[in-house]
Ligand SMILES: NC(=O)C1=CN([C@@H]2O[C@H](COP(=O)(O)OP(=O)(O)OC[C@H]3O[C@@H](n4cnc5c(N)ncnc54)[C@H](OP(=O)(O)O)[C@@H]3O)[C@@H](O)[C@H]2O)[C@@H](O)CC1
């Protein structure tokens with residue numbers, strides 16, 4: 269993990285790069301051809317994360333969201349988004365782990381997470397499912413913040429050496445976030461979206477993509493903001509199954525960078541609607557649809 273690969277490129281990703289990665293439904297589409305996102309997020313402890321992810325996915329644009337979870341988050345998701353389907357069925361991508369605590373995982377949620385990872389379709393893995401990424405059967409994007417990435421790399425180092433020595437602290441990751449996003453992608457085999465004021469995306473062996481937010485983007489540092497980002501990315505994966513099948517992690521990295529750019533712009537839009545004032549995570553999720561509209565009109 270400390271070995272430095274040869275110098276690799278990095279690039280910036282802005283809203284003008286996103287148009288190609290938004291699937292606009294045509295006359296021949298139906299809800300299934302657009303793509304279905306399966307969601308295993310939230311818990312009785314953190315039910316709000318489920319609501320935020322489903323809201324953001326719905327506002328990003330997807331044929332259907334299938335939510336599979338505990339009773340309390342299921343009820344809250346349906347209260348907020350009655351179009352969500354809670355019956356089990358086929359999906360084109362999964363979003364798992366937001367609002368879950370790996371240390372207190374109950375058997376029902378453990379089974380749901382493992383079933384999603386074994387399903388063979390692309391998966392966004394967040395928060396309380398990050399410890400399970402070694403079990404994936406299809407391309408995965410992980411969406412850690414610095415502390416979560418430190419835990420992922422500690423687990424990886426422990427598997428490699430039987431100890432965990434040499435894994436970086438969250439502070440060390442913060443000091444070189446771009447470099448650690450790249451190392452983490454190479455070490456885990458997942459596409460990494462490392463969250464922060466600047467979000468760094470990297471596919472295994474690929475270039476690092478930087479997604480910068482504006483100077484006032486600090487309002488995004490609010491509870492549940494990352495849960496909303498997971499929903500945006502999940503919807504993008506579900507609506508691009510063909511491109512992911514053809515282009516693998518390169519497509520996942522482009523979709524992850526698109527999600528981060530849409531998320532940053534939705535935060536800016538939400539704040540602008542409040543005269544530049546503070547925002548809540550649900551405001552971000554709600555404004556994604558407007559930002560998608562902005563991107564499509566500019567394309
Ligand atoms: N609405 C929802 O449902 C939401 C659900 N959410 C879900 O919550 C889950 C956990 O996510 P997370 O990012 O909080 O987890 P994690 O990296 O373990 O951070 C813990 C670290 O924070 C620190 N800490 C705590 N309090 C602190 C304080 N006052 N001031 C300073 N530090 C403080 C604490 O330090 P300590 O108190 O131990 O010293 C520890 O180091 C995850 O599943 C996520 O999806 C969230 O998205 C929010 C909205």
Ligand SMILES: Nc1ncnc2c1ncn2[C@@H]1O[C@H](COP(=O)(O)OP(=O)(O)O)[C@@H](O)[C@H]1O
Nearest residue numbers: 413463464465485486488489491492493494495
């Ligand atoms: N200072 C900041 N400026 C801009 N964006 C930020 C800042 N801090 C955090 N963010 C963004 O806010 C989100 C926070 O996600 P996360 O840490 O997972 O929070 P939560 O678990 O509460 O949802 C991420 O998308 C991250 O990139």
